Amino acid sequence: MGDLENIAIERLKAASEMSLQHYGLPLVITDSGGKDSQVCKELALMAGIPFEIMHNHTTADAPETVRFVRQEAKRFEELGIQYTINMPTYKGQRVSMWSLIPQKLMPPTRLVRYCCSVLKETGGAGRFITTGVRWAESTNRKNSRGIYEKSSQDKERRIILNNDNDDKRMLFENCRLKAKRVVNPIVDWKDDDVWQFLEDAKAPVNPLYAEGWCRVGCVGCPMAGTKGREQEFSRWPKYKGLYLLAFRNLLTERSNRGMFVDWQTPEDVFNWWMEYDIMPGQMDIFDLVEEE
Numbered sequence: 070m071g072d073l074e075n076i077a078i079e080r081l082k083a084a085s086e087m088s089l090q091h092y093g094l095p096l097v098i099t100d101s102g103g104k105d106s107q108v109c110k111e112l113a114l115m116a117g118i119p120f121e122i123m124h125n126h127t128t129a130d131a132p133e134t135v136r137f138v139r140q141e142a143k144r145f146e147e148l149g150i151q152y153t154i155n156m157p158t159y160k161g162q163r164v165s166m167w168s169l170i171p172q173k174l175m176p177p178t179r180l181v182r183y184c185c186s187v188l189k190e191t192g193g194a195g196r197f198i199t200t201g202v203r204w205a206e207s208t209n210r211k212n213s214r215g216i217y218e219k220s221s222q223d224k225e226r227r228i229i230l231n232n233d234n235d236d237k238r239m240l241f242e243n244c245r246l247k248a249k250r251v252v253n254p255i256v257d258w259k260d261d262d263v264w265q266f267l268e269d270a271k272a273p274v275n276p277l278y279a280e281g282w283c284r285v286g287c288v289g290c291p292m293a294g295t296k297g298r299e300q301e302f303s304r305w306p307k308y309k310g311l312y313l314l315a316f317r318n319l320l321t322e323r324s325n326r327g328m329f330v331d332w333q334t335p336e337d338v339f340n341w342w343m344e345y346d347i348m349p350g351q352m353d354i355f356d357l358v359e360e361e
């Protein structure tokens with residue numbers, strides 16, 4: 070464990086130096102309220118680097134996560150570390166998951182995750198940020214994420230470094246473009262490494278993990294699949310009501326715009342969104358699911 074920890078700390082120190090040198094501002098640790106960002110915050114403290122923390126409030130986060138993030142903000146502010154909670158905006162106006170859905174005219178899906186780009190991945194533009202992304206989370210992450218990343222609209226100019234001594238490291242370090250840069254210091258950690266570290270560091274963790282939840286972010290995230298969302302809506306039923314209300318407004322908006330609407334009711338939208346293989350209007354299956 071020691072080696073992994075030391076390597077991650079070295080990555081943070083290198084990123085901190087680059088942040089100060091290229092942006093004139095400290096490294097930003099992004100905090101989702103989950104276990105991986107918890108590790109990054111603790112490692113940043115251990116690294117002794119200057120840093121600040123940012124959390125993007127998605128409005129669909131579980132209430133326990135919202136409370137945990139507030140506690141963390143207080144804990145770090147008491148340590149003299151700036152902690153910013155960004156409230157989401159869309160087209161210059163404050164927005165929530167529920168007001169965004171009618172504006173986007175469709176529910177967010179696994180393939181069209183517009184909510185992430187509006188609600189979750191904002192903030193940190195023109196800064197050097199740290200995330201808790203790990204390769205062990207998915208094959209997609211294994212194939213697309215690196216230790217250090219420099220984004221660019223132009224694919225040719227994107228830089229992703231997959232090992233600490235990558236040939237492109239000099240290019241990454243010396244590039245003066247003010248593009249958003251990312252360091253993923255625990256990208257090569259396994260789940261067990263994360264839990265062992267948090268236990269050893271005696272770090273506070275989101276209480277939802279103790280209830281057995283693996284995901285502690287947005288309730289109803291399409292990435293959680295059908296079963297996962299059913300469990301979430303059974304635990305936080307008010308959120309299901311909020312989605313149904315948003316779907317009602319979505320239908321009104323589509324109808325006002327004279328757009329094709331295959332769904333008759335918010336429940337039809339919900340059933341389609343939950344990936345229940347039923348025709349619009351077949352409410353009996355929906356009711357059965359609700360009783361589970």
Ligand code: SF4
Nearest residue numbers: 182184185189287290
């Ligand atoms: S619901 Fe899922 S896809 Fe949407 S913002 Fe939340 S995490 Fe991202």
